[in-house]
Amino acid sequence: MQLKPLLRKLGPKPHIAESPYLSLVSQTSSPGMNFKVDIAKTNYYVVASVEMGNTTTKCILTATNLETGKTYLLNKTVKMSRDVRDPKPGEEVFGKTLDGRRLTRNSVGEMVRDNLLESLKAVNLSVENDLNFVVRSTGVVAGFDSPDDVGEFILALADGCIQAKVPPKNMCPAMNKDNIIARLRPYSFLDKVFFDGAVASTLPPVGSSGVEIVANEMEGELATAGIKEAAKWADVDFRNPCCSIDFGTTLKGRVTNDQMPYAKTVGSFCGLAGAIPDAIVRGTGLVDKKYGNVLDVTGKYKPGVITEVLKDKVIEDYAKMAHEMVQIEVVPEGRKWYGSVPVNPKAAKTNGVVLIGCEVGENGKDLPKLNAVGEEVYKKHGIQTLLATLDLTSAMIAYRLVKTALDNKLITGKTAIGITGRAGITGNKPYLIVEKIGSLGIYDNPNDNIVFCDDGLARGAAVMARCMNSFGTPKHPMGGRRGGKCILAERMKLQNKK
Template identity: 60%
Template structure:
């Protein structure tokens, strides 16, 4: 991995990193923009991100984003039922989550000078807070709390559910909707979700993976990478999520899912620095203010960085989730149900359900005391790039990678700093494909972009000239969908 320090890597492999294009308020009012709010309560942050999709071009723009720390949610009041906790132990009730969502969404819409009742076309809710739940089924209660918050903010109920007929869609978008030809059948960006034979979800944060996959597909349109099926999406938020899809038409199957820890790993490392709170502090708080390690620093400290990264990786387990586990990396899972439908769960853990997180903090303290934050930053980049490549390696060993599979990364612990360059170098060494940099994308705000895609899917708002579904190089799958649904 430390070959990234060589001069020749200054270099041939170039990460394709998308950035969110902005849009002006005057254009929102005058052009056919479908405006969606993505509301997410995660382990670390709670976000409301407003996106606007131009239905003529199919391109999604970011209007604004409001980000709050989830740990700042108000404590439970007497009589309220605690139904879950974040990874750092912050207790959550239906009422407190609803209030947090209401305030975050309201601020986001007001900042954009929009009216929540008349300008907002759809709201998609999701959560990454699954570590404190006992089963995937309990995520449903959290989604209800998110809905409560949206309703308290003034979102009309019809803007959170699929329309029953084209008459339920705003008149300005009816000409773009294919609802009279195809209905929303659960496939988002032409991928069907993995549901066990008993109807249960096989991993608690399945929706996160669904949105991340759709969002990476949308963002990849800003690059020269055709990120349609088959593909691999990996979201490095606090918890790990993502999907591996098949090349089937018109809908790809989900043949792999990721779960466990992601951003929680660098969070644990920086907590040992004592610069952030030792219990609820995050890498986000210090590394976004710290400059990326210079080439000189990386070169002079190469052996030190490599040594610490190796020690940390000895504590990280990445594998196919064993059949007897009900929780992996603190995330509720059903590997038995996954096996029944041919889905491989790939997990990332630190010890067993985070039992060795304290050891990561101890190493973080050692690095900070002896070498400083710049080396902490470099070690985290090296570690997370290694995690990404180990995940892909397991997918390859399980036969989940096809000759034309593309790979996409999103989330704070996968696309910041030098991680994209390190990941590309490592993937190149895995010999997955020639010119690996032409098959990999790094995407900002993948989940929010995915929410915009899901909203369009629910409303059957297509852009056949810029298809997200289907296979690489193929045409729009609308005709195949029509034929399938008629059958």
């Protein structure tokens, strides 16, 4: 059977945003090194995204051209979070990963420090002379009692950055334009507008009470901003109104309206995402029963297009079997956790936000039951069918999340949809997600309104760093409505009124 007809059956190629890698020469590098761009003579803004999730701990270095607004990748250093060292005697355990790995402030700080320094060293850059900003975030919320407790984790991440000699001023907004280094000062609009909490022209879902709605809200905020930046590489206008879904180990994301100059968050996602295929894989015997994940498998095997088509009925049956255990709904008001994530649905309701969750049993307790799906599909049909089942399972999660948002009137035909995270963009998931969402009838051409990107959170860190220091690109706006113009004038008017 020929491959081209099979690819046609999967549908048109989705819009997948991929940033090219860029090489910068450090101000302290020895002469004669073979790099493309001298950082000391450019308008590139270098940001490190330091993040620790349930599965991976990353330091991703980016460089944004402040003339065009496009962000390039410099380096990725990725470690498995399960490799964080054990707590030492006397250290207080303040949380744990979804699979139970215990964390202390010191152990997290040390892992972050080593990751950041390793990432910079790999591209011959230095903290002192080349790194302009660091943004910290975490998706590890399983061991917390409330959304507010995530603050302790952010402090642990800060400890690691400070141990790596990052100045505190490189982790918070500049007070005025004079505090920005001279070569980048012309690109800042701090003399016209200040950072008022809106990232990429969207206000976070925190009401007058100041109560957090979901523990990993910052990750949802960064992922949304990151997809907005990434979409520029895919020629998709991913501005407000938009819906972002981050399929990391835990689920995060948000839905915005088209209010100007800042959109409001009207929907938020929480619960489980990549943890679901991880649980399926743990039943195969191919990975560790407790700490194994899909990344352990996809590093050795790749999904096959032929399998997707020739065994479509088998794959569909197993995906449906998995989904019989998956609940996707508006989070009930009485819940304190949902899919291991601390939530406050009462605050969501008060602030006009629809909180949509993905769950397996009561607070993720039935995740081990998914092992049986992986065990059966692998033993009877092999690794290719297993991977194809994981693809369809994720696509069905995306479909159900979007349908729930649609049923609650959060999404219209004007809403752009963005997908990021390992359980939403790998394998043939983008093809299947476009097909599934297309079946909802929201768009005449779904492919023009859906974009996929990797590292949405890290890209969002670069965007947040720019917003904090008012590094805008009026000719290439990221804020405002789809198809609209830059909102700088409206922001100035709003802030002057306040």
